[in-house]
Amino acid sequence: MKLYSKVKQKLIALCMLAVLATTLVTGCGTSADSGATKQTAANLSLDEITKKAKEEGKIVSVGMPDSWANWKDTWNDLSKIYGLQHTDTDMSSAEEIAKFEAEKDKPTADIGDIGLTFAPVAVTKGVTQPYKTSYWNDIPAWAKDKDGHWIVGYQGTIAFIVNKKIVKDPPKSWADLLKGNYKVAVGDVSKAAQAQNAILATALALGGNESNIEPALDFYAQLAKQKRLSTLDPSIANLEKGEVEVGILWDFNALGYRDRLGKENYEVCIPSDGSVVSGYATIINKYAPHPHAAMLAREYILSDQGQINLAKGYARPIRDNVTLPDDVKAILLPKEEYKNAKPIQDFKAWETTAKKLPQLWQEKVLINMQ
Template identity: 70%
Template structure:
C-alpha cells in the first residue's frame, strides 16, 4: 500500500488479537534486534519527528501525527514534496540532515536504496506484509495500497462502466490525465495493459486500448481536478482508488460510482523510507511501527487508503468508505520495478505517436 503483535506504549495496538512481544524485528542492517521499550525511550529523548511528503491532508496522516504527539510527546513537522524530491533531500543533506522519514511511491523505494540514503527497520508486523510490498532487508515498506479505478459521474452516464470492455463500448468521454508526465495516468495505461494480457514489460495492450478510444474521439483532455469534477466536466475518469473515493465523498456518493475494472488493474502503494542520516532515528522507527499498527492502518483507511495489512479489522463506518476486498481480486502488483522504470520512460513518446495525434 499483507502477526505477531507487539505492544507499543500500552494502548497503541489495542484490539490486536495476537500474543504480545517485547521485540521488533531487525532494526539495523547488521541484524540487531531492538526492544520497543528501548525504541520509545530513544524517541522520547529525541523529542521530535520530521517527515517529508506526509502532509495532514494526504491519506489522513493528520490522525496519525496527532496520535504520535499524544502518545509519545513527539513534536512533528512536515514539508510536502514529491518522491524524487524526498530522496534528493536525504542525499543532499547527509552532512546536515533535517528530515527523518519520507513517504514515497513504491517504485521509488528501490531508487532510494540504490542511492544509499535509507536505513532498514522491520516492524513487528513484518511477516504480514506481502513480499511485493516490502524490501527484503527493511529499507522500505508499503503502508497503504492504491489501485487504478474507474470514477463515473452517474448524472452524466446512466450505466457506469464496470470493465475496460464496457469503456470501449460506451459513448461518453473518458479522462486519464497527462500520460506524458503523471504517474497516476501512466499507471492507468499499465492497468489497461494488464487487463488485456500485458504487464510492466509489455505495455502495448494498454497503448492499443487508449489508441482505440482516441480514434473514436472519446478521450477528453480535461484535467482531473476537484474543480472540474464539481463543474461536471468529467464524465468518466481513471484515478487511484483512494483519490476516486475521496472525490466521491466530497462531491456526493449518490452522484459518483467507483469501480475496479473487472478484467484487471494495477495495484501499487506508498512506502515509508527512513533517512540513513536521520537526526531522530528512534522516532522514525517508532513512527513506522505505528503506521503499521492496527490504529495506524485504520487512520489511513479513514483517508480512503486501503491498508496493507489484511488482518486489520476496520470499524464499520471506516470500512464503508472503501470498496470491498473482493473488488480487487484481479488487481496485480508491479513485480519488476526496473522493467517498469524503463517502460514508463517509453510511454510519453508512445502516447504522443499513437494517442495524442488522434485527439482534438
C-alpha cells in the same frame, strides 16, 4: 500539494540522483558512523527504541502532510502517546530522496513517504536505513524491501469514477469503456504518475505487462479515434465542473472525490477485468537526526490503529489482518472488487517502459486525436 484536488506527485518520472556517501548523521548536523543506527535497529527491542524516541522528542517528515491519507491522526497519536512533536514539508518522491542526499551533512528530515516505484531507487542511492518493525510478517512480499529499507504502508489501485448525472450506464470494466458514448479522462500521461499507472492497469487487464503496454496503447488509440479520449486531469475540480464524465485514477483519490461531491451523483469501481495495485512506502533517512522516532513512527503506521488512520483517508491498509471499524469500512470499496487487481511485479521493466511512455503516447495515441 497533496490535497484531493491534486494527484500525489510522487510517482513522477525518475530523476537522476548522485551516489551518496556512507556516513550517517545521528544528531542534527553531527556525523557519526553509519553502522551505529543500523545496529540499533537490529539489536534494540521495541521498548528500547520507544524510550530513545521519547528522548529525541521530535519527528520530522517529508511528503506526509496532514491532509494526505489522513496522516493527521497518526501524527496526533504519536504526539499524545509518545510526546513526539511533528513537522512536515510536502514534496514529491524524487524531492524527498534528493533532500536526504543533499542534507546528509546537516540533516533535518527523519522519514518520508514515497511512491513504490521510487522505493528501490532510494535503496540503490543509499539514502535509507533498515527497520523491519514487529509487523514484518504481516506485510506481503511485494510490499517490502527484503532488508526493511522500505515498507509499504497503504495501497492504491487504479479505479473508475463515473459522473452518473451524465453517464446513465456506468462502466464496470475496460471492455465496457470501449462500448460507451462518453468521454474518458486519463490525465497527462507525459508526466502524471496516476495517468501512467492507468495505462499500466489497462495493459495488465488486456494481457500485457510491465514490458508490454501495446494492448493499452491500442485500447486508447481506439478511444482517440472514437473522439472519446480526454486528456483532462480527472481532478475534483474538473469533476465538479462536469468536464469529466468517466475518470481513471487511484481508488483513494476517487473515493475521496465521490464523498466530497456526493455519492448520489458519482460512482467508483475497480475495473472487473483487471487493474494495477501500487502503494506508498516509508523510508527512514540514513542520516536521520531522530532515527528512533522514525522507527517508532513506522511501527505505529503499521499497527492496527495506524492502519485504521490511513483507511479513514481512503487509503487501503497494507495489512490484511486489521479489522476496520464499520464506519471506516463503509467508505472503502468491498474487498471482492479487488480480486483481479495485481501488484507491479517487475519494477525495473516498468521503470524502463515509463520512461518511453510519453513518446509512445504521442506517436500511437494522441496522433489519432487530430
